[in-house]
Amino acid sequence: MSAKTLRHLIVAGLLVLWELLPRTGLIPELFLPSLSSTLLAGWNEAAEYGHALAVTLYEVAVSMAFACGGGILLGAIVGSLPRPRLLIMPMVSSLYAVPLVILYPVFTVWLGIGSESKIAFASIYGFLPTMLATAAGIQTIDPQLLLAARSMGATLSQRLVRVIIPAAIPTVLSGLRIGGALVIVGVVVSEMLISSAGIGYLISRYRTILDSPHVFAGVLLVLFMAIAFNTAIRWIERKAAIWQTGTRAGQSAADEVGSGAMQPAT
């Protein structure tokens, strides 16, 4: 049996357990409602969940644009110019250790409890790993490659487009993977804390009235969102980074980012 079918079997087994354990009464329905009652709860309130999902997806999309765009831009500057690196990097690294969620109440004061405060929080949350990975990706480019390009008469802009960007892509992508995941976390968590719409808000509201099936329906939606994001990133990685296997520099930088060495405090 291949590892893949085994993995599918494990997932299927977990789903069966999810249905059976509450039904047989081994776990009270309040703690874990059965799969079928969760799905039914979600189906009955489909309009409400659909609206919440739209709000959350909108916040995630805008935050991701800010986090990834800003992270790549500033990471490229910091990675290629030593002076901004000296000024900014120590600050960013210490900021990384701060649980940024403490800033969220401040954002709600500034921006209200609508989408703006979630977007601001999630953008900053996802921005840091993206920026750090981009900076690392550009710093770890083999100087021999740039020298070779120069020996063939490449101008500065040609070196940027034809050498620096393709060489940095694998590391940047692994930063996007973490940054994007954190954007989802940031949006959902901030919705759960203080808000009036979104999946996080629904989860939190149904929890206060102890309606477990509706809570778990929301959890399932967040789960699907995260899986969809991960699948998309994997697809891009496969498309963009087929050469990654061949380079130790790119590989080790990617490992460093991916292994959680750069995980922030939540």
Next chain:
Amino acid sequence: MQPLANVTPLKPPPRAGAIEVRNVGQVFRTKSQDVVALEDVSLDIKPGRFVVLVGPSGCGKSTLLMMMAGLRAQTSGTITVNGAPIPQPDPNRVGVVFQEASLFPWLTAEDNVEFPLALRGVAKAERRAKAQDALKLVGLEGFGKRHPHELSGGMKQRVSIARGLVQDPPVLLMDEPFAALDEQTRMTMGDELLRIWAATGKTVVFVTHSLTEAVYLADEVIVMSPRPGRIVDQLQVNLPRPRTYEMLSGDAFGALRDRIWRHIRKSA
């Protein structure tokens, strides 16, 4: 073009591939002190010659090569290639081959070879045709679609050579191109390089640490010594071409290698 194996082209175009180095000096300024990397180096390389630079680490042989490539400016003196100074890289006059790490890992072998042409905006069809010719010359016909990580060390170095030759420059500069290869591959690549050199009639300047490789390949060996970097000897290697493995154990070969070694031992 000259298909014969052992001589410079009979009638090279005037000065094509000649390199003249006149009183070149290079000083690196660091915070604490100035380091003299090269001091008053003069050198005349005739078109079509195979010249090897040897010397211990820090003797400035790679620095000198980078200057000939236009990749680094000298502090004093002049360098001309084909009769004109070379203030910046000019792939039409000089092709450069580095250690194997310098292939772009995200490009296929043929895209790597086409790279200098693509920079110049050469049309796709012409680029492809020239890259195929260059790959054929280095014995890699049919490997164009592979990525560098799918090629062996020796094959990667062949791709690098093809990339250096694709614009047909009169001069090929090689900075320890076989240093990362194992002994057997290194020997084979030496023979391959001599074959390519004979087939194209290029001027080759080759930097190496290996004394055996230096004598085996060269028409002329330039021995350098460090602190400050300067030329301490110039040996003509008059062994017949094509060079063969048997020559390695001959007296003439040994005498030349010993002479280089005595210089290097003194300066190291």
